[in-house]
Amino acid sequence: MxxxxxxxxxxxxxxxxxxxPILALGSAALCAxxxxxxLAAVKRCYFxxxxxxxxxxxxxxxxxxxxxxNTIYIVGLLTFAVLIGVLGDDIxxxxxxxxxxxxxxxxxxxxxxxxxxRQLVDVLRQVAVVRAxxxxxxxxxxxVVLSERDRAELEAELVEALGPAxxxxxxxRQGSPLKVxxxxxxxxxxARTVILLAPDEExxxxxxxxxxxxxxxxxxxxxxxxxxxxxxVALAALHHLRQAALGSPxxxxxxxGAAQTVVVQQDSALDLLVHAWGSxxxxxxxxxxxxxxxxxxxxxxxxxxxxxxxxSAVMGCIMQQQPGLPEFYVQSVPEVVxxxxxxxxxxxxxxxxxxxxxxxxxxxxxxxxxPGGSAAHMTAEERLDAxxxxxxxxxxxxxxxxxxxxxxxxxxxxxxxxxxxPAKAAAARAALEQEQLQQQAAAAGSSRSSHSANxxxxxxAxxxxxTSSGSALAVWGEWSEAAAGAPVxxxxxxxxxxSPEELVEALADYCPAGSQAxxxxxxxxxxGRGMKRSRxxxxxxxxxxxxxxxxxxxxxxxxxxxxxxxxxLTGLDGVSSDQADAQALATLLxxxxxxPHRHQLHHHFHLPLGGGGGADGAGGQGGQNAGxxxxxxxxxxxTDPRTREIMQSLVRVQGGGGGGGGGGGAAAGRPLSLDIxxxxxxxxxxxxxxxxEPRLSGVFHELxxxxxxxxxxxxxxxxxxxLGAPIAWDxxxxxxxxHNVTVIGVVRGSGVRAGAAAAPDHGPVVELGVPPGxxxxxxxxxxxxxxxxxxxxx
Numbered sequence: 001m002x003x004x005x006x007x008x009x010x011x012x013x014x015x016x017x018x019x020x021p022i023l024a025l026g027s028a029a030l031c032a033x034x035x036x037x038x039l040a041a042v043k044r045c046y047f048x049x050x051x052x053x054x055x056x057x058x059x060x061x062x063x064x065x066x067x068x069x070n071t072i073y074i075v076g077l078l079t080f081a082v083l084i085g086v087l088g089d090d091i092x093x094x095x096x097x098x099x100x101x102x103x104x105x106x107x108x109x110x111x112x113x114x115x116x117x118r119q120l121v122d123v124l125r126q127v128a129v130v131r132a133x134x135x136x137x138x139x140x141x142x143x144v145v146l147s148e149r150d151r152a153e154l155e156a157e158l159v160e161a162l163g164p165a166x167x168x169x170x171x172x173r174q175g176s177p178l179k180v181x182x183x184x185x186x187x188x189x190x191a192r193t194v195i196l197l198a199p200d201e202e203x204x205x206x207x208x209x210x211x212x213x214x215x216x217x218x219x220x221x222x223x224x225x226x227x228x229x230x231x232x233v234a235l236a237a238l239h240h241l242r243q244a245a246l247g248s249p250x251x252x253x254x255x256x257g258a259a260q261t262v263v264v265q266q267d268s269a270l271d272l273l274v275h276a277w278g279s280x281x282x283x284x285x286x287x288x289x290x291x292x293x294x295x296x297x298x299x300x301x302x303x304x305x306x307x308x309x310x311x312s313a314v315m316g317c318i319m320q321q322q323p324g325l326p327e328f329y330v331q332s333v334p335e336v337v338x339x340x341x342x343x344x345x346x347x348x349x350x351x352x353x354x355x356x357x358x359x360x361x362x363x364x365x366x367x368x369x370x371p372g373g374s375a376a377h378m379t380a381e382e383r384l385d386a387x388x389x390x391x392x393x394x395x396x397x398x399x400x401x402x403x404x405x406x407x408x409x410x411x412x413x414x415x416x417x418x419x420x421x422p423a424k425a426a427a428a429r430a431a432l433e434q435e436q437l438q439q440q441a442a443a444a445g446s447s448r449s450s451h452s453a454n455x456x457x458x459x460x461a462x463x464x465x466x467t468s469s470g471s472a473l474a475v476w477g478e479w480s481e482a483a484a485g486a487p488v489x490x491x492x493x494x495x496x497x498x499s500p501e502e503l504v505e506a507l508a509d510y511c512p513a514g515s516q517a518x519x520x521x522x523x524x525x526x527x528g529r530g531m532k533r534s535r536x537x538x539x540x541x542x543x544x545x546x547x548x549x550x551x552x553x554x555x556x557x558x559x560x561x562x563x564x565x566x567x568x569l570t571g572l573d574g575v576s577s578d579q580a581d582a583q584a585l586a587t588l589l590x591x592x593x594x595x596p597h598r599h600q601l602h603h604h605f606h607l608p609l610g611g612g613g614g615a616d617g618a619g620g621q622g623g624q625n626a627g628x629x630x631x632x633x634x635x636x637x638x639t640d641p642r643t644r645e646i647m648q649s650l651v652r653v654q655g656g657g658g659g660g661g662g663g664g665g666a667a668a669g670r671p672l673s674l675d676i677x678x679x680x681x682x683x684x685x686x687x688x689x690x691x692x693e694p695r696l697s698g699v700f701h702e703l704x705x706x707x708x709x710x711x712x713x714x715x716x717x718x719x720x721x722x723l724g725a726p727i728a729w730d731x732x733x734x735x736x737x738x739h740n741v742t743v744i745g746v747v748r749g750s751g752v753r754a755g756a757a758a759a760p761d762h763g764p765v766v767e768l769g770v771p772p773g774x775x776x777x778x779x780x781x782x783x784x785x786x787x788x789x790x791x792x793x794x
Contacts, residue, residue, distance in 0.1 A: 011086040019079045023049055026072045033065045045069075049076035102151070102174055108190045110141030111691075114177040114234060115197035116149050118577065118639075119265070121161040122684030123195060124170060128162075129321045130692050133413055138692035139193055144171045146186045177234040178225075180241065189241025191260060193691050196234055198265040199227045231264060238262065263691040265683065298570070298679055300704055302635050303506030305675035306490045306566035308713050309633040310747060310764050312675040314787050315711065317766045319700065320685030326412045326769035330357050330695045333407050335419050342397030342737070344407070346730065347419040350770050351411035352744050354789060355393035355709075357695050358405055362390035387698030393709035394742045394789045408699060410744055410769055487514035488565040493550035495583065496571030497525025503570055504531065508541040509706040516542045518559045523547035527571075551583070553590050561632065562596050562670070569636040581643040584636040588647055588672070591634060595670040631671040638676045647674060713747060713785040714739075721780060729776035732786075741788035744768055749783025 006014065023045055030041040047055035048069050057073065060066040113123060124145070130138045147154055151174045158167040175182025177196065188194060225233070242260055305311045321327050329351075336344040345353035392399075393408065401407070409417045488511055494500050500519065507517050521527035530545040537543075548555030561567055569587060572580040638644050651672050690697045702708050719735045721727060736743035745768035768787065770776045780786075 008087065008090045011090070012083065015079055015083050015086065019049065019075075022072065022075050026068060029068055030065060033062055033068065045072055048072050050080070051076060102185065104185050105142070105144055105171060105173065105187050107142050107144065107187050109192045110187070110190075111139040111143050111193045111195075112186050112188050112191040113143070113145045113195045113197065114183075114188070115199065116145075116147035116154070117197050117200050119680045119684045119687070120145070120147070120197060121158065122681050123197070123687055124158070124166075125162060126321055126684050126688035128166060129323060130688050132323070133321060133327060134692055135414065139688075141192065142171055143169065144173065144186045144191075146173050146175050146177060146182060146188070148174065148176050150174065178230060178237070180237050183234075183237055183241055188238055189243075189245040194238060194260065194262045195687055195691055196231060196238075196262065196264045199230050231266070235262070235264070261691060261694055263687055263694075265687055298637055298677060299500070299502040300506045300509075300706070301677055301682075302503060302568050302570065303510045304710070305635045305677070306507065306568055306633065307488065307510040307512075309566070309631075309673050309675060310785070311711065311713065312635070312677050313764055313766050314713070314745075314747060314768075316678070316682060317768055318703070318711065319682040319689075321689055324412075325766075326352075326410045326416075327689065328354070328693075328696055328699055329409045329411055329414065329417050330406050330693055330699075331409060331417050332405075333417075333419055334403075335421075336401050336407065337403050337405075339401055340397060341395050341399040341401060344401050344419075345397075345733065347421075348409060348411075348417065349420060349776070350416035351409040352733075352742070352769055353407060354410055354742055354744060355391065355395055355408045356399075356401065356405040357408060357698070358390050358392060358402075360390075360404060361392070362386045362698070384697065384701045387695070388701040388705065388708070389698070390695075391698040391702045393699070393702060394740070394791070397737055406695070412769060416770075485512050487512050487516065489516045489518070489560070489563065491556075491559045491561050491564045491567045492517060492519045493556075493567065493569050493587065494519055494521040494525070494527040494571045495550055495569070496574055497522045497527050498571060499527045499531055500570050501531065503568065504541070504543060506706070508537065511541060513540050514542070515540075516544070518544050518546055518564075520546045520548060520550045520555050520559045521571075522549055551586070553594060556590060556594060561591060562594055564632060565630060566633040566635060567591060569634075572637065577639040581638050581640050584638050585643055585647055587636070588634060588650060588674075591632065592650065592669075592672060595632065595672065597669050629670055631673040633673045633675055635675045636677070637679055639678060639680060644676050644678075647676065709789050709791055712741075712788050712790050714741070714788050715785055716780045719743070719786060721786075723780050723782060723784075726777040726779050729770055729778065732778055736786070736788060741790040743786050743788050745787040746778060746780070747785045747787060749781070749785065 023042070026045045026049075027038065027041040030036060030045060031038055034041075036044070044055070046052075048057065049072050051073070057066060057069045060069060111127070113120070124143070127139050127143060145154070151172050154172050154174075155167065158170060158172070161167075162170075173182070173186050175185055177183065183189070301312070301315055304315070317325050333344075336347060339347075341353070341356075391408070407417075411417050490507055490511065492500055492503060492507075504517060504519075507515070511517075519527055519531075528545060528547045531543060533543055546555060546559045548558060550556070567587075569584055572583060575583075638647065651674055686700050690700070703710055716723060719732075719739055719741075721732065721735055732743050745766065748765040748767065766787070771778055
């Protein structure tokens, strides 16, 4: 047994020490039996022992010699088997050690992800997409992950989630971001980009709490650092290693003294981070970048979705980087310096100019007394506010582009942000206007002959709108601008019983004045006891409380979900993702069962909401019908894509969109719509995009704040755009600018992309950026909504 602990060469010597005496004794016996010379006997026994080709025993006539040689042959087989087994085991151990060992990663200017939580797989998936769109400079070098999880388990998880090929491109090491030795193992000080994930306590939801409880049980009164302290310790260690790398001879192999980008996933203002990191100035120094706040608790996004049904799909496309969808670029473009913003936005035929980045505004926001505009004295939240102050989205066309400005563009790839010369842009615009005039003349010539056919088609469309009251066109129907600005009723289901203060404040920001919020929570909980609000706050948002278990149908009915505009599920952060998904599905089933029949709608609605408000909505069989009422919008967070598919299929069947007359009597009830939010995917998308371009931190913070420019949806009629006819993209942009908004895309209410054949509806399709084609144009249909950047909802 002791021999097996020896190194490989020691094991080989042990096998030889057993084989040599056998060879010597066999040679001496062969000499005695046959009278052969000693040297010839040794050679013959060696050949037989090692089964050398050409050695033969069958021709031996002496019985004693034949038995001896066969015995040596059998012993040779055993020694050879032992030798192969020893070498194979050592080779396998070496391969396993190389695959799952914890050796140091000798990389420079690479990308490191520190920590592990639910967003890790989504972050790695987003890194691959960003690399494909922005090039290898976004996340240079090898991608390395340092996690406290067992390396074999982590690699198995990555193979299952990413596939063998993508997982093989990720190097993993087991260790803690709190230990300097483990950070050195992944060469964190020499990395170009570092993403520091929040501990499970903050980024992992309920699973993190369960893991900590298990550790506490195993270790007794084990001490656990807070999330703030853990990230502060890791950042201090990173700062030390970075300075040591820069101070080494030759700068530690770091190219060009480029700054190291460190992105921290956080949900609160971590004041310790400022003291842990220190100043971020000087060549080669590291820079601390914080992710968008208010994302882990979903409050602001949930409130926006409640006020604007369908916005979750838009926000998901903006915050996540997906193949085929555009993303934000922050680029300095010297060719447009001195031009007005209105002139500059016409020079990008394949990109949407959404604003510009002014670093001087960030320095002013940082306040006086800080050399060079450094923000070392600011908290993390104040740093984000300063970054957001540097971002100017949807500026007036008269704004002048200065030399210090960097343009913020929405484009599919980096090649699309190259501008045209003003002369080429003017020529292209003139040619496009001439083509539009010809199309309008042709359309006017054929309008008389097609007038009667259009009238028939209009009547058929009105009849179809009445009969398909639960279809996606009802869910995504053209509700009038007056109805869109009318007060709404939102039911908030607080499953954990905690007071949803942030969500209520967000609802007050986004919902029209006079709206109502009803909180449903357990009677003996904090939320069940109600919140104190001033008279002015109540005037903006009337808040009431219904004591009761939000999991029961009785509590939902008492809150009046039958006549509500939206239902928000909150307070599920403390449970596992599987339980949270199951609760969302169960709530959807209960809401479907509670929806009133079309003949009972007058008990819950006094006025016909939505439905277009015109003659098209008045062709029903007397009184109100399901097509004249906006669907109940359910806003929830779901992680598992299979659960999302089940919920979406239930809504389609209930709305009669399952095809072939499916749905039966359920289609006669009030329809439902879904705004499903996956916070893990959104947060991972923000982290990776900010890591690739740190200045995007201010862009995402601006879009998620109550003040300033945000994402809204407008009907084509609100921007005075016609339906059914191609509209040049420049014309769409000009129309948006006349209404003080920037159009960045469209949501197809029919669930069918422009130019595609009609198919069973699978929900809204989001098309961001410039439409494809040499002459980009939009053809808007009933139910479509334009995605815009604006300062106010209306």
